[in-house]
Amino acid sequence: MQATIALIKREYLEHRGAFVYGPLILLAVMLAAAIYAVLDIDFGGEFTESLPTVLRFYETGFAMSAAGWLVYLIIMLFFYYADAFAADSRNNSMLFWKSMPQSDLKILSSKVAASLTVFPTLILLALALTGVIVYLPTVMASDFLGGFAPPSLGETAGAWLNVMVSALVIFVIALLWYLPFLAWVGLLGTMVKKWAIPLAFLIPAVIGLFERVVTRNFLVDGVFWTFIADRFELKFDGLDFEGYWLTGQPWNGLELAALMLNGTDWVQLVGGVAVAVIFVYFASEYRRRFVLA
Numbered sequence: 001m002q003a004t005i006a007l008i009k010r011e012y013l014e015h016r017g018a019f020v021y022g023p024l025i026l027l028a029v030m031l032a033a034a035i036y037a038v039l040d041i042d043f044g045g046e047f048t049e050s051l052p053t054v055l056r057f058y059e060t061g062f063a064m065s066a067a068g069w070l071v072y073l074i075i076m077l078f079f080y081y082a083d084a085f086a087a088d089s090r091n092n093s094m095l096f097w098k099s100m101p102q103s104d105l106k107i108l109s110s111k112v113a114a115s116l117t118v119f120p121t122l123i124l125l126a127l128a129l130t131g132v133i134v135y136l137p138t139v140m141a142s143d144f145l146g147g148f149a150p151p152s153l154g155e156t157a158g159a160w161l162n163v164m165v166s167a168l169v170i171f172v173i174a175l176l177w178y179l180p181f182l183a184w185v186g187l188l189g190t191m192v193k194k195w196a197i198p199l200a201f202l203i204p205a206v207i208g209l210f211e212r213v214v215t216r217n218f219l220v221d222g223v224f225w226t227f228i229a230d231r232f233e234l235k236f237d238g239l240d241f242e243g244y245w246l247t248g249q250p251w252n253g254l255e256l257a258a259l260m261l262n263g264t265d266w267v268q269l270v271g272g273v274a275v276a277v278i279f280v281y282f283a284s285e286y287r288r289r290f291v292l293a
Helices: 002-040 054-087 104-116 118-144 153-215 223-232 241-246 253-263 266-290
Strands: 097-101
Touching: 002 054, 002 104, 002 118, 054 104, 054 118, 054 153, 104 118, 104 153, 104 266, 118 153, 153 223, 153 253, 153 266
Parallel strands: none
Antiparallel strands: none
8 A cells, every 4th residue: 555655656746747836837827817807807797697696706717717627637637648657668666666666557557546536636726726816806896797795705615615516526527437538548658658649539530430431421420439429528417507507596516516426427437437447457468568678
């Protein structure tokens, strides 16, 4: 267990640029933008018809930030898997202890563990700070949206907690949902190194084209391509985020979490995780057998 923790710590130290320094830079830019909004931007009355309260303004800004941070996390993890699975070719030492080599499966498993625990936690911390920053333009908006008082600290704290709860649930589901795609590019990274990213898209595209040639139908997507396209899109049955927002009701984190959990296709999610496990195992075996020091 201590070896696994040390390996995960190594992943953090080697990739903190994307998951610590990058988010800090983005937070600094957001803070500067929020201060600029407070000082110079006139919101006018254009939002009065669509926003029932200024608190909804805060919830909307914070929720959109959560979506943005989720996209950032998935993109960074995609590049992380493409690089990390091949970056330390057969250097199986544990952090600074060169005399304690670990198995290839444990090395790659530690990378997956870091991608599902440490790195998402860092992005969630960045999201939590974003919720504080979003409060600045919210207070300013109340001065321009006639008849609206700025939300109290208690109301804002409640909204912050509700958005964070729903963000935590969607982060967990999204990470597990996209894990097979991440493991796929990790497997390719182990085998072909820098060519992993283009091949991660090219190979499915070639298979989809071959399927169309075999079926002699170039205008309709085949079963494989349709499955990949549907599988790549994360959606929740019975939940419409836009419709939920338009109701004007306060953001309810627990209710949204329940709707997302109920609307998740758990069969596909669990199946995808199983495929990811197979990809990681094959990557470790290829690394053990063919990747030289």
